[in-house]
Structure formats: structure tokens, C-alpha cells
Amino acid sequence: MSLASTVLKKAFVSKDVKEAHNRITKEVGSFGYDAWGYSKDGAEIGLGVFKKLYDHYFRVEAEGLENIPAKGRVLIIANHSGQLPLDGALIAIAVATNPHGPRAPRIMIERFFPTVPFVGNLLNMGGAVIGDPVNCIRMLRRDECVVVFPEGIRGSGKLFKKRYKLQRFGFGFMHIAMETDTPIVPVGVVGCEETMPSLANVKPLAKMLGLPYVPVTIPVPLPSKVYLRFGKPLDFSGVVKTEKQVIENVEAVKDAIRGLIDEGLSQKQGWFH
Amino acid sequence: MPKAKKTETVDCQSVETIQEKKRPQVLVTGAAGVLAQETINRLSQKKYGVVAIDFRRAVQIGDDIPSYKVDFLKRGFEDIFRQHKFDAVIHLGRVGTDIGGSHFRHNANVRGTQKLFDLCVKYEVGQVIVLSSFFVYGASAYNPALLDEDTPLKASDLSLNLIDTVELDNLSQIYMYKYRRVRMKILRPCNIAGPGVRNNIGRLLSRKVVPVLWGFNPVMQFLHVSDMADAIVKACGKPNTYGIFNVAPNDWAPYKEVLRRCDIIGVPMVSIPDALPMWIARMAGWEAFPSYLVNYFKYPVIVDGSRFAKAFNFSPRRSLEEIFLHYREMKTRRWV
Numbered sequence: 001m002s003l004a005s006t007v008l009k010k011a012f013v014s015k016d017v018k019e020a021h022n023r024i025t026k027e028v029g030s031f032g033y034d035a036w037g038y039s040k041d042g043a044e045i046g047l048g049v050f051k052k053l054y055d056h057y058f059r060v061e062a063e064g065l066e067n068i069p070a071k072g073r074v075l076i077i078a079n080h081s082g083q084l085p086l087d088g089a090l091i092a093i094a095v096a097t098n099p100h101g102p103r104a105p106r107i108m109i110e111r112f113f114p115t116v117p118f119v120g121n122l123l124n125m126g127g128a129v130i131g132d133p134v135n136c137i138r139m140l141r142r143d144e145c146v147v148v149f150p151e152g153i154r155g156s157g158k159l160f161k162k163r164y165k166l167q168r169f170g171f172g173f174m175h176i177a178m179e180t181d182t183p184i185v186p187v188g189v190v191g192c193e194e195t196m197p198s199l200a201n202v203k204p205l206a207k208m209l210g211l212p213y214v215p216v217t218i219p220v221p222l223p224s225k226v227y228l229r230f231g232k233p234l235d236f237s238g239v240v241k242t243e244k245q246v247i248e249n250v251e252a253v254k255d256a257i258r259g260l261i262d263e264g265l266s267q268k269q270g271w272f273h
Numbered sequence: 274m275p276k277a278k279k280t281e282t283v284d285c286q287s288v289e290t291i292q293e294k295k296r297p298q299v300l301v302t303g304a305a306g307v308l309a310q311e312t313i314n315r316l317s318q319k320k321y322g323v324v325a326i327d328f329r330r331a332v333q334i335g336d337d338i339p340s341y342k343v344d345f346l347k348r349g350f351e352d353i354f355r356q357h358k359f360d361a362v363i364h365l366g367r368v369g370t371d372i373g374g375s376h377f378r379h380n381a382n383v384r385g386t387q388k389l390f391d392l393c394v395k396y397e398v399g400q401v402i403v404l405s406s407f408f409v410y411g412a413s414a415y416n417p418a419l420l421d422e423d424t425p426l427k428a429s430d431l432s433l434n435l436i437d438t439v440e441l442d443n444l445s446q447i448y449m450y451k452y453r454r455v456r457m458k459i460l461r462p463c464n465i466a467g468p469g470v471r472n473n474i475g476r477l478l479s480r481k482v483v484p485v486l487w488g489f490n491p492v493m494q495f496l497h498v499s500d501m502a503d504a505i506v507k508a509c510g511k512p513n514t515y516g517i518f519n520v521a522p523n524d525w526a527p528y529k530e531v532l533r534r535c536d537i538i539g540v541p542m543v544s545i546p547d548a549l550p551m552w553i554a555r556m557a558g559w560e561a562f563p564s565y566l567v568n569y570f571k572y573p574v575i576v577d578g579s580r581f582a583k584a585f586n587f588s589p590r591r592s593l594e595e596i597f598l599h600y601r602e603m604k605t606r607r608w609v
Contacts, residue, residue: 002530002533029523029524029525029526029593030524030526030592030593030594031524031525031526031527031530031593033492033525033526033527034525035418035419035492035525035575036418036492036575037418037491037492037527037573039527111414111415114414114415114572115414115545116488117486117487117488117489117544117545118488119488120414120489121488121489121490121491129418130414130415130417132415132417134417135417135418138417138418138419
């Protein structure tokens with residue numbers, strides 16, 4: 001372990017986090033890495049850092065964690081919001097510290113991230129993986145817990161006026177779930193929309209910088225309280241016979257997420273609570 | 274830049290014994306390289322009859338192993354096939370990506386290989402094992418991990434210097450499907466390293482200071498040269514199996530950790546935009562960190578070696594740590 005890792009671990013990794021992380025069973029190579037760049041030490045440090053934000057800044061309330069299978073392949077499908085992928089990080093912390101059986105979450109990220117110095121590597125070390133269907137299928141075949149935001153940048157980059165309105169879902173996750181007989185756990189995320197409200201997207205600047213979007217928003221995420229609602233696993237296993245069937249299944253997942261978002265919104269009291 | 278010299282006259286009649294005829298006969302190209310020599314030693318121990326050739330020089334390997342300096346593109350090369358009845362050809366000979374211009378490499382690696390394959394077809398060689406490389410997949414930010422053998426080859430999109438590497442692989446595939454009687458195995462190993470290895474990664478790990486692209490630390494795979502030789506011999510032991518196979522361990526280490534384990538100091542180098550580090554590497558003329566391989570130190574190219582492992586019951590015996598220990602000790606010895 002490098003000196004930087006040792007220092008960061010001392011600074012951020014509490015005893016509880018260490019215990020939760022040690023309970024995760026994850027196959028890694030002789031240097032503590034897997035084929036996608038997941039690092040056992042890196043994930044522990046990431047967990048330590050974000051657990052503090054999870055507990056004290058966003059004061060996350062997670063319900064339905066018992067719906068995540070303690071082992072075996074699973075796809076966690078959630079709504080996406082908040083300009084930055086904070087919702088992904090918070091779901092990851094909830095999954096990694098799940099008292100019913102912690103898992104190493106593998107979050108599918110935008111293809112743009114690996115090209116950014118430091119960001120791509122840090123995300124990989126924490127368990128995030130470029131959102132390629134091939135990666136998703138291979139990880140599910142290895143019985144991993146994969147988190148997908150089928151809205152992609154349509155969800156994360158949407159303006160504040162469209163908050164809590166689900167954007168178009170990609171169908172890839174449903175094809176993969178059916179092909180690999182993987183249960184889907186729907187998640188409703190409430191609160192991340194308020195962390196970085198975007199008033200506009202400066203498209204020409206985004207194009208010039210090669211970014212998916214450049215929002216007109218505040219520079220630092222606001223401490224909005226976040227509610228995560230994990231629903232019952234949905235089973236769509238079986239051969240894809242028609243694309244219509246896939247669309248219907250995707251709509252069923254969207255309906256489940258909408259229901260979970262509504263539950264979360266009913267608990268939310270104002271912008272920060 | 275070494276020049277391919279005239280083929281020497283080949284007279285193998287004297288070494289062809291009755292005993293040799295009974296043993297499976299194997300032609301190994303690139304005999305001057307350490308991988309070929311390790312392979313030849315193993316084949317000899319397993320009672321194969323071996324003939325060694327290289328375009329650089331005739332290599333002294335053992336009294337019972339005929340060795341020749343040849344140019345594949347000269348007519349005299351065929352004499353070796355006329356005088357030996359080969360059961361297998363192991364094609365390890367390659368002009369490195371850092372040697373000569375693209376025309377020279379194309380002639381040596383692609384046209385030379387085509388001549389070799391034509392002779393294998395003409396003289397009904399039972400199996401051909403070709404050493405390709407994981408480089409053919411190309412280093413891209415968008416690569417998924419655990420690339421399997423069906424993944425499209427993108428290296429030539431990314432670097433003109435790797436065109437002949439991709440062409441050689443494609444040529445091998447053409448022959449594999451066109452001439453089914455010649456059982457072709459195309460091996461695409463990950464980074465081969467270890468004692469005596471003088472490829473790009475071997476030279477890089479032998480150095481004390483190397484560049485590190487700022488903000489990038491890709492996971493990499495390494496295979497000990499002895500394990501690669503074992504893999505080739507295992508492949509040779511199953512003459513009827515054919516296909517394309519990645520050869521890689523089920524283990525990974527990030528570049529900076531590799532440098533740390535090999536006692537190498539990594540010097541940060543500007544990493545974006547993509548063209549800038551390539552330009553710097555080209556201007557600096559680093560032998561061990563050439564411009565066309567810069568992206569392999571930026572983005573991971575992780576291959577799935579499970580098909581080969583399953584087909585040939587192969588598992589590397591040397592750990593990554595053992596590979597890195599060699600380079601660490603090499604530096605310690607230099608100080609002593």
C-alpha cells in the first residue's frame with residue numbers, strides 16, 4: 001500500500017466503515033485489483049470519504065435495502081439527477097454498507113469519464129465502470145451487483161424545471177437483464193435534484209469542451225436531504241421475443257421507480273429536509 | 274536498423290537422422306529471442322525434433338538442434354521445408370515495432386509470414402502456432418475490460434506503427450479459415466516480461482526512470498516469459514485444436530504499482546489532449562516508451578485469457594510479484 005493510501009485510510013476510514021468493507025466478498029487479484037480497475041483499498045477509502053457526506057451532509061435515509069440480494073447477480077436501476085453523479089455515489093454507499101449483506105456496487109458511468117485525468121481512475125478504483133453493455137454482461141455473469149441509470153445524461157443533465165420527471169430510458173439494461181436472467185431492483189432517488197439545480201445548459205460551451213453538458217448552476221452541491229427507496233426485485237427473465245415486450249418491461253420498471261419517487265417525495269419536507 | 278541479409282545455403286541432410294523422423298518435427302522462427310529459446314528447450318525436453326531459424330543470426334542452441342539464419346522472402350528458405358518434414362511451425366519471429374520503417378516491417382512481418390504460411394500449406398504442415406499480440410485490440414478509453422477474441426481489432430485506427438501487427442493477425446486468420454488442414458492457432462498474449470525479454474515493456478521495466486501520464490494509471494496484465502513458453506508448448510501438444518486465443522493471467526496490477534514494485538521512478542508527463550503526450554514521446558525518441566504505445570500506458574487493455582486456459586488446461590505458474598522481483602533485483606545488481 002502506498003503512503004498516500006495509508007494516510008487517507010487513517011483520515012477517512014472509520015472502524016464501522018472498515019468492518020462493513022471487510023464483509024464485502026469480492027474477488028480481486030494479487031495486488032487487490034480486478035479487471036475493471038476496482039481496488040480493494042481504493043474502494044475502502046472512497047467508502048470512508050463518501051460515508052461522511054452520506055451521513056452528515058446529505059443525511060441519507062435508505063429504505064428497502066433488504067430487497068438487494070446478498071449474493072448473486074442483480075441490476076439496480078435508478079432515476080438520475082443532480083448534474084454530478086452524486087446519486088450514484090450515494091446508492092453505492094447504501095449498497096456497500098447494507099446491513100442485510102453489503103455488496104461491492106459496480107456503477108455504470110458515462111463513456112466520457114475515462115478520458116478525464118484522475119477522475120476515470122478514481123471512479124474505477126471505487127468500482128465504477130464505463131457504461132458498455134459488454135462490461136455489464138461480463139460483470140453480471142460474475143455475479144456482481146451492477147447499478148445502471150438508464151436515463152444517462154438525459155437524466156443527470158436535465159433542468160430543474162423538469163425535476164422528478166423521468167426522461168427516456170435506454171432499453172439496453174432490459175435486454176441484458178433478460179439475456180442474463182438478472183433480477184432488477186428499482187430505486188427511487190429523491191433529493192439529488194435539489195443538490196445542484198440547473199437553470200440552463202450552455203450547449204455551445206459543452207460542445208467546445210467535449211462535455212455532455214455545462215449547466216448554469218451553483219458551484220457546490222447544496223446539502224439537500226436525500227431519500228433512497230429500494231423496491232422489491234422485479235423478474236423479467238426469459239428470451240426476448242419482440243422489442244414491444246422489452247418496451248413494456250422497461251415501462252414496468254419506470255412505473256416502479258415513479259412509485260418509489262412518490263414515496264420519497266411524500267417524506268421530503270422542503271428543500272433541505 | 275538491422276538489414277535482412279542474404280539467406281545462407283541450407284544443407285540439413287546430415288542432421289536428419291532416423292530418430293528425428295520418428296519424433297514430431299517443429300520449426301521455430303525467431304530463434305534468437307528469449308521466448309523462442311525457452312520454447313525450444315521445452316520442446317527438446319519433450320522429445321520434439323526442433324529446427325530453429327532467425328532472420329538476425331544462426332543461433333547456437335544445442336548440438337541436436339539445426340539452426341539457420343534465413344530470410345523468409347528468399348527462395349532458399351524453401352530448402353528447409355524440402356529437407357525436413359515439419360509437423361508443426363511455431364512462428365515467433367517478428368521485427369519489433371521500433372525497428373525500421375513501415376515498409377520494412379510490412380515486408381518482414383506480413384509478406385514474410387505469408388511466404389511461411391504458403392510453405393506450410395504446400396508442405397502440408399499439420400499445425401501452425403502464430404504469436405500475435407494484445408496490441409491488436411488497440412488502447413482506447415472506450416474499451417470494455419476482459420476483451421475476448423471476437424473483439425474487433427482497433428489498433429491500426431489508433432496508430433499507424435501497429436498496422437503490420439494487425440495485418441499479421443488478419444493474415445493468420447485468413448489462412449486459418451482458408452486452409453483448414455493447417456490447424457492454425459493465433460496467440461494474443463498480454464505483456465510478456467521476465468529475464469532476457471527485450472520487447473517494449475521489458476525495456477521499460479529495466480529502466481530506473483520512466484514517464485507516467487498525469488492522472489492515468491491503467492491496470493495491466495503481465496505474463497512471465499517462461500509461462501508463455503509453457504503456453505506455446507501446451508498449444509503445440511494439441512495439434513487438432515485451432516482458433517484465436519488470448520493468453521493472459523487472471524491477475525492485474527496498475528501501472529504505477531508495477532513501477533513501484535520494479536523500483537522505477539515514474540516522472541509525470543502531460544496527458545491531455547491525446548496528441549500531446551504522443552508528440553512529446555516522438556520528439557524525445559524514447560525507445561521504451563514510443564509514441565505509438567503511449568495510449569497503452571493511459572487506458573487499460575485487459576484481455577480475457579479464459580478460452581486458452583480452458584482449451585489447453587493452462588495456468589501461469591509465476592506470479593506478477595515474481596516478474597516484478599526480477600526487475601527489482603536487476604537494478605539492485607546494477608548498484609552492487
